[in-house]
Amino acid sequence: MMQSAVADDVFYALSNSTRRKVLEHLSSGPATVSELAAPFDMKLPSFVQHLSVLERSRLVKSTKRGRVRTYEITPERFKVAEHWLTERRKTWEARLDRFDRYVKHLKERESTP
Numbered sequence: 001m002m003q004s005a006v007a008d009d010v011f012y013a014l015s016n017s018t019r020r021k022v023l024e025h026l027s028s029g030p031a032t033v034s035e036l037a038a039p040f041d042m043k044l045p046s047f048v049q050h051l052s053v054l055e056r057s058r059l060v061k062s063t064k065r066g067r068v069r070t071y072e073i074t075p076e077r078f079k080v081a082e083h084w085l086t087e088r089r090k091t092w093e094a095r096l097d098r099f100d101r102y103v104k105h106l107k108e109r110e111s112t113p
Contacts, residue, residue: 010080013057019050023073026060030072
């Protein structure tokens, strides 16, 4: 159940386009709150809430130096989402393979007199 809660946190963080854009920005390197907030048309307290969600999900981490807080991506946490998606893909591939075999079997039965 613990892994499920972690996946829930990660997918919740990824569910918002603002947070995904922040992660895209951070994929090119660390950035300050001001740099991250600049492209968005929202008040700083609202934007900081997005950063808090990302930090709670451990997709990013921050460091504070003086009055400047800098965020950076923590790529290892993305493995939670990757693992969940990989498992779903395996399940659906297996189901589609079984369906394909079934359809081929039906076609063979139709073509034999």
